[in-house]
Amino acid sequence: MMHDPLPIAVSEPAKRRTKTARISWGSNVVTVGADAPVRIQSMTNTDTADAIGTAIQVKELAIAGSELVRITVDTPEAAQAVPHIREQLDRMGIDVPLIGDFHYNGHRLLSDFPACAESLSKYRINPGNVGKGDKHDKQFAQMVEVATKFKKAVRIGVNWGSLDQELMATLMDVNAKRAKPFEARQVMYEALIQSATQSAQRAVELGLPPEQILLSCKVSGVQDLIAVYRQLALRTEHPLHLGLTEAGMGTKGTVASGVALAILLQEGIGDTIRVSLTPQPGESRTQEVVIAAEILQSLGMRKFVPSVTACPGCGRTTSSTFQELAKEIDDHLRAQMPVWRVQYPGVENLKVAVMGCIVNGPGESKHADIGISLPGTGEAPAAPVFIDGEKALTLRGEHIAKEFHQLVQQYIEKKYATH
Numbered sequence: 001m002m003h004d005p006l007p008i009a010v011s012e013p014a015k016r017r018t019k020t021a022r023i024s025w026g027s028n029v030v031t032v033g034a035d036a037p038v039r040i041q042s043m044t045n046t047d048t049a050d051a052i053g054t055a056i057q058v059k060e061l062a063i064a065g066s067e068l069v070r071i072t073v074d075t076p077e078a079a080q081a082v083p084h085i086r087e088q089l090d091r092m093g094i095d096v097p098l099i100g101d102f103h104y105n106g107h108r109l110l111s112d113f114p115a116c117a118e119s120l121s122k123y124r125i126n127p128g129n130v131g132k133g134d135k136h137d138k139q140f141a142q143m144v145e146v147a148t149k150f151k152k153a154v155r156i157g158v159n160w161g162s163l164d165q166e167l168m169a170t171l172m173d174v175n176a177k178r179a180k181p182f183e184a185r186q187v188m189y190e191a192l193i194q195s196a197t198q199s200a201q202r203a204v205e206l207g208l209p210p211e212q213i214l215l216s217c218k219v220s221g222v223q224d225l226i227a228v229y230r231q232l233a234l235r236t237e238h239p240l241h242l243g244l245t246e247a248g249m250g251t252k253g254t255v256a257s258g259v260a261l262a263i264l265l266q267e268g269i270g271d272t273i274r275v276s277l278t279p280q281p282g283e284s285r286t287q288e289v290v291i292a293a294e295i296l297q298s299l300g301m302r303k304f305v306p307s308v309t310a311c312p313g314c315g316r317t318t319s320s321t322f323q324e325l326a327k328e329i330d331d332h333l334r335a336q337m338p339v340w341r342v343q344y345p346g347v348e349n350l351k352v353a354v355m356g357c358i359v360n361g362p363g364e365s366k367h368a369d370i371g372i373s374l375p376g377t378g379e380a381p382a383a384p385v386f387i388d389g390e391k392a393l394t395l396r397g398e399h400i401a402k403e404f405h406q407l408v409q410q411y412i413e414k415k416y417a418t419h
Contacts, residue, residue: 014268033239055088097121242270306350317356344416
């Protein structure tokens, strides 16, 4: 017996609950939080004292889609190089804000090198690494005062690998006196959150406007990250930087970051994200940017590049042609995006399908803007091409891949050209 089904709600990420922060440099401003897009951040692994090498890597990351790039500032030489890095980027037309990553000696570097302080758009301050005992408050205040003077945003970035041990010890003592003490891990969660929120409150008391503050509490365990950020999101309206620290290499780092970030983003938690991926030997640093973009695009939160739907292959597929063609098309679309974003506005919404047999091939191709269904085992040696949901033509012979590639290019030129 058939029943009238209840309507199924369309799944969408929850609305974010943070206020807006502003990251500015010169006349440029990037807004973060509230209704602004979730921004992608990355970090260089060059020696910052090498201004040319660092500027080149920042350019690569920015072209790949990173909207904020963090650089290490740990020595006088690195601090001296920062203005030159900014100058090189400006000459190359790379309009991306730079974030200075400070630990241990940030108070001195920001005070001693005002050109560095002014050239950066944001400072990352780790409350666990600004000094011990009496020096902690003084050195934290020095950094905040510089940020206030130059109107710079600050990310108060707590990390469980460098957590404020004095705060942790205090909370452990309090916990030991409870009738039913919490688990040590739960106390650590609380220490992370209190370190971030108390530091933010202290920064406001020192004169830093609330709209210049972002927070993060980074850990390396998926379930730990989810637990901490769910609670952090309830206790602050500052925008949150989201990332699984030391995620690892290859599939491990990719999957762990994807799982953790996707769950939190779907719940409306996270305003900037970074995938802290250890590159494979010889792999480009930009891979972490590609993964971050894929996470946001997969959730339907943003569009960065055209999507290519391709079947995984099975016993019905006769060759690897569809795999090769799908990779060729995907690589080509990604490589062209820096130019196409300007030349063909809206091209990031394009959907391409490259399928390997008749089972799902025609259906998936019809759902795409342009798609091809390659012949499978026992099928006629012909490849129907569907454009805007209709069968447009059939390709045959040895040059199917090349001809389809040309059809995709023609489709883009026709649909997205501005003239």
